[in-house]
Amino acid sequence: MLQFQELTAAQGDCLRRYYEACDYRLCEYSLGVKLMWRGHLHPSFAEEAGCLIVRNCIEGEYVFDFPIVGEGGDLEGALCAIEAWCAETGTPLVLSVVPEDKLPLLALRYPRFRVINERPWKDYLYRTEELAAFAGRRYSGQRNHINKFRRDFPDAEFTPLTDPQDPRLAAFWRDYEAEFHKTGPLAVQELALAQEMFSRIGTGWFCAGGMMAEGRLVAVCLAEKCGGTLVNHIEKALYSHAGAYPALVQAFADHYGGDCQWCNREDDARDKGLRTSKLQYLPEALAGKVRMEVGTELDALKAVPTLKTERLTLTPLRKADIPAYSALCLDDDRNRWWGYDYRTDLGDKPLTDTYFYDDARADFAARRALNFAVRLKGKLIGEVVLYHPDFRGSFEQGCRIAPEYAGHGYGTEAFAAAADWALYHLGLARVVAKCFKENEPSRRMLASCMRPSGEDETYFHFEKTV
Incomplete structure (x- = not known):
């Protein structure tokens, strides 16, 4: 029977072997999401049949990610192992955040199941080359914001960030907190988790960068390469520097996205402002993920x-x-x-x-x-x-x-x-x-x-x- 161990940063190198080649294009299939939201997901993992099996415990319910198949791995063997664990422990079999294109395989596998496919779960997928260029009339709004930012801050430039002890980062978080107006517990928690994630940029698991203006960081981004997708986990910009946000999006995609066809800027967490912003960048697609509750x-x-x-x-x-x-x-x-x-x-x-x-x-x-x-x-x-x-x-x-x-x-x-x-x-x-x-x-x-x-x-x- 599967033996699970807690998913923590200590296993980051092992886990990245799977995530760095995973082509599911969804943000949940990344090390960053598992670490950043571990307090909600309570993830654990096992390796079986050359596959990574992740089991999350959300509000007391066990749910499984779709297995990530490693080199020479056997998806059938991994699914059988999940099924056997659920049968042996008397646990309902629930596969969550299943990529939409994997649903037909599971629908033919299981005689009885229930599928839930909700709009707020969907990730925003963009073509990386389009974010890097913002070319054409449909991106005129973004270009106008960037041009104004560069007029106001002619010395603005993008800089990679690789040192978690970089004093510019510490200064950015102080400036950002001074302008941070959201007081909800989720927003406050997310900010603390974002700072914690930047403390891991020296591991080689993530790529990070920021926009410099007037000698200080005014926007930062942290992402992770998973297959052909650049998963943007964190994007922050000072409200006082209008246009810094689209300037960062463009510069980050141009610097880090050359070998990635897609950029995933994650779901909107039902936040109206986030949804409006993400739609303004004209996603190529909303990447769906489904929850499958398997019965008997x-x-x-x-x-x-x-x-x-x-x-x-x-x-x-x-x-x-x-x-x-x-x-x-x-x-x-x-x-x-x-x-x-x-x-x-x-x-x-x-x-x-x-x-x-x-x-x-x-x-x-x-x-x-x-x-x-x-x-x-x-x-x-x-x-x-x-x-x-x-x-x-x-x-x-x-x-x-x-x-x-x-x-x-x-x-x-x-x-x-x-x-x-x-x-x-x-x-x-x-x-x-x-x-x-x-x-x-x-x-x-x-x-x-x-x-x-x-x-x-x-x-x-x-x-x-x-």
């Missing part, structure tokens, strides 16, 4: 159904089943082959009389799993469970029968009925199962209901498809 076939199920076989009935668990169900779940001899130890999840919590019953109901309420009570003449003698979805039309199935009812074929009968219902009524494409290699009775039972699909050091694997 269980989402459409309103209740656990009742199934009938020749001798058995499969029903939802009932309160009256609690003693027999708890005894089944506490049978260590049986659980040795079940492959699950309740003590792991229980941890330090006390084991209550209703623990297993409540756990099964909670799993179904969240549509993580479905538990059938197996009944003989109304009495609970075992259970069949559908669990561990792969989010692509497949669930794993397990079955256990109380020891006093073993050896009569009840497990085979119940397992086969549940598998047929899952395929032909629930609508799964595949049901899979496994058993320990030492468990010969389970192997025979599964072989009678399903076809072998492989083995590893521990298990025999089986599957049944439509």
Whole structure:
């Protein structure tokens, strides 16, 4: 299973190996956004199948970036790893800020999903050569502002910034704060984070520069090259120097954008002033990003159904089943082959009389799993469970029968009925199962209901498809 570590500046060199070649053109696929907004995103990462997998935790919800494929990486392997982690941990599978052009791939991959595509998320994409030139009638407004700025400040010039200790930077932040009129908490936080980002310009991860006038910095910009896109993370200019802002945009694109086709000036955060400004620079496109909430076939199920076989009935668990169900779940001899130890999840919590019953109901309420009570003449003698979805039309199935009812074929009968219902009524494409290699009775039972699909050091694997 994926092992995540906190995404911090300490891993910057490792992460930039992926981001510097990433061609998604979205600001979220950059080291700068992850570091600058880490207090909101709470990002962590793992490397799998030659890909970078980033997991964010936003307001307590885990959401994944679309994997970034490194050299020789395997996107399929990375997606499977995300799916397996979500299934194993019982976490909803949510892929956020997915590039629009990746949506068809995911839509064909997942049978059930919900897509959200909102205007405020979209980034502003400009052709770098157009920002560097501001040529043609449609950019006459920008040229007029720049010409006025240069008339007022004839000594104005662009300068690269590479030293985080540059005294000109410290002076700029003092001047900027003196003119800074926004008092909202987000604006104040963003200013503090911008200053922190400039403290990292000596790492080689970012490019930075500013406009000098009258011997001091009057505008600054920090950006990051990701694939063929120059992602502008920070743009600041003194309000007292009219025209410094467009002059900076032009000079920065001209100096740093030569090997980048696109300039991404990020989204507008629903700020009316930012939206108006970004639109005035005539973006070539609004780069869309979507949120995909992946579901399973269980989402459409309103209740656990009742199934009938020749001798058995499969029903939802009932309160009256609690003693027999708890005894089944506490049978260590049986659980040795079940492959699950309740003590792991229980941890330090006390084991209550209703623990297993409540756990099964909670799993179904969240549509993580479905538990059938197996009944003989109304009495609970075992259970069949559908669990561990792969989010692509497949669930794993397990079955256990109380020891006093073993050896009569009840497990085979119940397992086969549940598998047929899952395929032909629930609508799964595949049901899979496994058993320990030492468990010969389970192997025979599964072989009678399903076809072998492989083995590893521990298990025999089986599957049944439509």
